[in-house]
Structure formats: structure tokens, C-alpha cells
Amino acid sequence: xxxxxxxxxxxxxxxxxxxxxxxxxxxxxxxxxxxxxxxxxxxxxxxxxxxxxxxxxxxxxxxxxxxxxxxxxxxxxxxxxxxxxxxxxxxxxxxxxxxxxxxxxxxxxxxxxxxxxxxxxxxxxxxxxxxxxxxxxxxxxxxxxxxxxxxxxxxxxxxxxxxxxxxxxxxxxxxxxxxxxxxxxxxxxxxxxxxxxxxxxxxxxxxxxxxxxxxxxxxxxxxxxxxxxxxxxxxxxxxxxxxxxxxxxxxxxxxxxxxxxxxxxxxxxxxxxxxxxxxxxxxx
Amino acid sequence: xxxxxxxxxxxxxxxxxxxxxxxxxxxxxxxxxxxxxxxxxxxxxxxxxxxxxxxxxxxxxxxxxxxxxxxxxxxxxxxxxxxxxxxxxxxxxxxxxxxxxxxxxxxxxxxxxxxxxxxxxxxxxxxxxxxxxxxxxxxxxxxxxxxxxxxxxxxxxxxxxxxxxxxxxxxxxxxxxxxxxxxxxxxxxxxxxxxxxxxxxxxxxxxxxxxxxxxxxxxxxxxxxxxxxxxxxxxxxxxxxxxxxxxxxxxxxxxxxxxxxxxxxxxxxxxxxxxxxxxxxxxxxxxxxxxxx
Numbered sequence: 237x238x239x240x241x242x243x244x245x246x247x248x249x250x251x252x253x254x255x256x257x258x259x260x261x262x263x264x265x266x267x268x269x270x271x272x273x274x275x276x277x278x279x280x281x282x283x284x285x286x287x288x289x290x291x292x293x294x295x296x297x298x299x300x301x302x303x304x305x306x307x308x309x310x311x312x313x314x315x316x317x318x319x320x321x322x323x324x325x326x327x328x329x330x331x332x333x334x335x336x337x338x339x340x341x342x343x344x345x346x347x348x349x350x351x352x353x354x355x356x357x358x359x360x361x362x363x364x365x366x367x368x369x370x371x372x373x374x375x376x377x378x379x380x381x382x383x384x385x386x387x388x389x390x391x392x393x394x395x396x397x398x399x400x401x402x403x404x405x406x407x408x409x410x411x412x413x414x415x416x417x418x419x420x421x422x423x424x425x426x427x428x429x430x431x432x433x434x435x436x437x438x439x440x441x442x443x444x445x446x447x448x449x450x451x452x453x454x455x456x457x458x459x460x461x462x463x464x465x466x467x468x469x470x471x472x473x474x475x476x477x478x479x480x481x482x483x484x485x486x487x488x489x490x491x492x493x494x495x496x497x498x499x500x501x502x503x504x505x506x507x508x509x510x511x512x513x514x515x516x517x518x519x520x
Numbered sequence: 521x522x523x524x525x526x527x528x529x530x531x532x533x534x535x536x537x538x539x540x541x542x543x544x545x546x547x548x549x550x551x552x553x554x555x556x557x558x559x560x561x562x563x564x565x566x567x568x569x570x571x572x573x574x575x576x577x578x579x580x581x582x583x584x585x586x587x588x589x590x591x592x593x594x595x596x597x598x599x600x601x602x603x604x605x606x607x608x609x610x611x612x613x614x615x616x617x618x619x620x621x622x623x624x625x626x627x628x629x630x631x632x633x634x635x636x637x638x639x640x641x642x643x644x645x646x647x648x649x650x651x652x653x654x655x656x657x658x659x660x661x662x663x664x665x666x667x668x669x670x671x672x673x674x675x676x677x678x679x680x681x682x683x684x685x686x687x688x689x690x691x692x693x694x695x696x697x698x699x700x701x702x703x704x705x706x707x708x709x710x711x712x713x714x715x716x717x718x719x720x721x722x723x724x725x726x727x728x729x730x731x732x733x734x735x736x737x738x739x740x741x742x743x744x745x746x747x748x749x750x751x752x753x754x755x756x757x758x759x760x761x762x763x764x765x766x767x768x769x770x771x772x773x774x775x776x777x778x779x780x781x782x783x784x785x786x787x788x789x790x791x792x793x794x795x796x797x798x799x800x801x802x803x804x805x806x807x808x809x810x811x812x813x
Contacts, residue, residue: 240705244617247613247617250605250607250609251609251610251614251618251626253610254633254679255630255633256629257672257675259629260644261640264644264647265644268647316541318537319533319536320541322530323534327535328538336538342795345729345794345795346788347733347787347788348735350548351548353765353780356768357768358551384545387541417526417527420530421526421530444637447739448736451765452765476739476740479643479739479740498637499637502636503635506631507628510631
């Protein structure tokens, strides 16, 4: 009896320990970035430029860099993923669809650093030649490669949603003589709205959290980008680049602000997905 | 007429996206293989040192990528070794002991942890090292801290796969042992856990892959460009993905660049093998679920 209680307490302990990690990370960011939050300095930090020589340590350029790379990569990845999942779930013949799905699953296993590496030696020179501007390290290059990184997961979420429509709906559409494309447009897509939205939000989180692609391909300039051919620095890349600085400097403290912003963004996205999921349950 | 036009448009768009995705994949992998496979040789791994000397640690490998491979290996072993017991125990708790609100409360935290960007986990590991340094002078960002941070990174995946594997066990299996008088813990230890091993194993293997490929976490927690094979848990180390990143930005000559391509191919092969094994085990689990119906 004794032993049983110990083991079961162990299970509970592990569960609590793991859950508390999520809270502990937030507390650490808040605690170490604390000097920044006194006197409402935090909001100023989010809206001012970065210029250490003049005493400006704002992370606004990084925020702008992150948002523009994430937005642009979703602009490429979302239609691509939607099209590819339609192909896999509805349009392609079974054998080819299976092959595509296997390939997409394999793609989720490719290390991000490899996408970055190929990007540096293949995509960046290509962009440089094509637009004849600068080094080729730009928001455009980073967003193109990032869309390759996030597409596989998005496609898998979409195909799972498409394939989870009730058999009776599918059969009803078939019985009315709908073609596969008509079934897709009038039955599958309306039914999967919620799943598509959830997949999109999860991909935003993934794109925002990615460090390597932006670090390797976006050029890391600390100015607010003006066009998609400009170089930019993301919040994640900022953390990776500043970590070597002096521990006591304000410069160093800003990375905790960047970490905090990333944490709050991704956690809110997770909450949003949960809320969508819950309302979805009620409606059905 | 309009209906027909829309149909053709959607069909061609879907085919176009699918083929675009496949061809980009083909170009990326093909580029890497064409550039990287010719560089694969023993000297890529061992440099000028003879393999026997290098493996017996009699001589340091200076040119080759053996230290990076050893670093990644140790890192994976430590991180997964630390995360697995905790992840499995938490997964068992979540699947078998928690109900209702408590369960969704816990899973919310795991989802948030899974969503935290890896660089933020790395920053957390780094802060942890700095905080511990105040008490124990020997602790700097090092192999141990990196492994700990990576363990945090993969913990939610392990918990979720364990939970899913346990919950997918059919009711007739789940109820047999208790009906014969087994306690809940006996049921878990002798029936449910062994039954869910393929699913759990695939989760562990995916966690290994995640640890082997992650660069952002280790970048902040102690990886360096040149350290040799790590001598202790508290020393700096090299790792394969960081080496690839480092070469892409800092290579000095074409030889170094070549080793970068070689290292990328090796990392790709390692991850592909891990992934295929996990996939095979997962399919076994799926088959079992299908037979249930």
C-alpha cells in the first residue's frame, strides 16, 4: 500500500513539475527584465528604435521585423498549404495523394538549420541576382524559406481536418452527384473553417518562434524595414545576437523584454486555439 | 459556365501548390546531396587523426566533425535521459489519474510550454545558469545546462505522446485486469504501459530528433565552435547543428564550406533515420487502433 502511494505521488509530482515549468519561464523573464518595467519604461521600449550609442534600446525594429517576416511567410505558406491539402485529401488519385502525404510527413522531420543552410547558399544568391539589390539577405528570402518550414505542419493539420468530416456529409454530397471539387467547396471547406483557423494560428506561433531561418537569412539589420527586400532582425534573432553582450548592460536586459513579448504572444495564440476548440465542441 | 471555370481553377491551383511543394523539396534535398555527398569520407569526420586514435580519445580531432557529433550524441543522451522519466510519469498521471477541469488545466500548461519558442527556452536555461552561478561557482553555460534546457523543450511532446498512447487503449483491455482484482497501479504497470510502448517509443524517438536538430536552445546555453570532445558535464562542447550554422556564416575557405555541407548531410541522415523509426512505431500503434474498430 505504501509503495503504491509513493509511486502515485511521483506521477502527480512529475505532472506538477512539468506544468510549473511553463510558469517558471514567465517568472524568470519578468524577474530578470524587472529593471525595465519600473516607471512604465516597458511600453516605451516596445515603440522606440534601437541605437545603443545614443542611449536608445527600444525593440520596436525587431518587433516590426518579426511581424513582417511572419506575415509574409504566411502569405506564401497559407495558400500553398490549402492547395496542397486539397490535392492530398480530395483531388489527387489515391496513390499519388499517399505519396504526397508521406513526403510532407518526412518534411516535418528535416532540421531547421538545414533549411537555413540551403537558404544561405541557394536562395540568397538567387534573390541577390534576381533583384540586384544588396546582399540578398532580406525579409523576402527569410519569409520564403520560413514558409517551407511551416507548410508541412499546416498541411498535416488541414488534411486531418478535411478527413475528419462525418461520413454522412460526404456520402450526402456524393449522392447528390457533386464532383470532388464541388464537395470540397460546398461541404468540406465550410465544415473545416474552425480547423483551418486553428492550423493558421498554430503556424503563426511556429513562424514567430523560429530563430534560425531569420538569423541566417534576414541579415539582422537593426532598422525598421521599409520594403521586403530590406534586411531585418527578428525578436528571436535579437536574443541570439545580444546574448554575448555584458550581463549588466541595459542592452542585455532588453533580451528579456524580447523573450517576454515572444512568450506572451505564443501563449495567447495557444489560448485562442483552445477557445476556438471549445466553442467548436458546443456548436456541434 | 462559371461553375466549370471555378472547378478548373481550383483543380489547377491545388495541383500547382502540390507540385510546387514537391519540386522545392526536391531542389532543397537535391542541392544538399549533390554538394554534400561527395565530401563524405573518413577524413570529414576524423580529420588528420587516425580513426582508432580518435575513438579511443588518444588524440584530439582538430579538423574533423567528430567532436561535434560526440557533443550532439552526449547532449541527446543526457536531455532525453532526464526528460523521459518525468515525461512518462506526467503522461501517465494525465491519462489515468486526472479528470475534468484538473486535466484541462494541466494540459493548458503543457500546450503553453510546447508553444514557447525554443530560443526563449534557451534564454531560460541561460538565466538558470547565471542564477546558479551565484551559488556554485563552477556553473557556467555548459553541456549539463544545455541538456536541461533541451529536456524542458521536449517534455511536453513526451507527456502528450504518452497520454495519447495510453488513452488509445481499448476499453476491453483496460477493464480486464481490474475485473480480475488488479489495483489501478498494477493495471498500469502490467497491462496499460506495456500495451502503449510503441506509441511512447515513437514519442521518445521524436524527442531525440528534436534534441539532435535544435540549434536555438544550445546557442544560448554553452555550445561553442571549437571545444573538442567534452571532458565533463560542466564543460563547453560542440554540436552538429551549431557547427552547420557556424560554418554558414563564418567559413574561411572552401574546405571548411565543404565540411559544412558534409555535416548537413550527416545531420539529415541521422534525423531521417530517427524519423523513419518513429514513423514505423507510430504506424504499429495506428494499426492496433484500427483493429479495435
